[in-house]
Amino acid sequence: MVDGLTPVDGTPTGPPVPGARAGATSRSLAVKSQAAGQLPDLPPAEVLDALDTAARVLHELDRKQVNVRLEHDAETNELRAHVSDAAGASGHEISHASLLNVLAGDTASLHTKG
Numbered sequence: 001m002v003d004g005l006t007p008v009d010g011t012p013t014g015p016p017v018p019g020a021r022a023g024a025t026s027r028s029l030a031v032k033s034q035a036a037g038q039l040p041d042l043p044p045a046e047v048l049d050a051l052d053t054a055a056r057v058l059h060e061l062d063r064k065q066v067n068v069r070l071e072h073d074a075e076t077n078e079l080r081a082h083v084s085d086a087a088g089a090s091g092h093e094i095s096h097a098s099l100l101n102v103l104a105g106d107t108a109s110l111h112t113k114g
Contacts, residue, residue, distance in 0.1 A: 054103040066110060068099070083110050 042048070061068065065086035072079055081099040084091030094102070098109035 050104070053105050057103055057105055057107070061107075061110075068102070 043051075058068075067084050067086065069082045069084070070079060071082065079096070081094050081096065082091055083094055094109050101108075102110060
């Protein structure tokens with residue numbers, strides 16, 4: 001759920017997000033201005049936390065011999081994610097949103113087909 005994002009410095013504020021709670025406090029995602037071509041010394045803490053979580057999930061999937069395979073369809077330029085066991089059996093496709101949820105720690109979509 002998006003609770004109203006803080007605009008990036010130098011950009012106008014957009015219209016309110018439908019369904020967002022009025023006056024709700026949200027974590028600030030403001031980006032500090034950087035000179036063109038300059039990157040910060042470290043990624044934001046949220047990014048580092050998300051990478052740590054994804055690495056833990058991938059390690060656990062590897063330990064359980066669950067394979068996540070990404071395929072790119074050159075004709076349609078679509079990316080597909082497939083999940084299967086070590087033998088390649090009982091595989092099924094999962095959506096992009098489900099893949100992101102898996103990498104965030106919610107592995108429920110790995111246990112249901114479809």
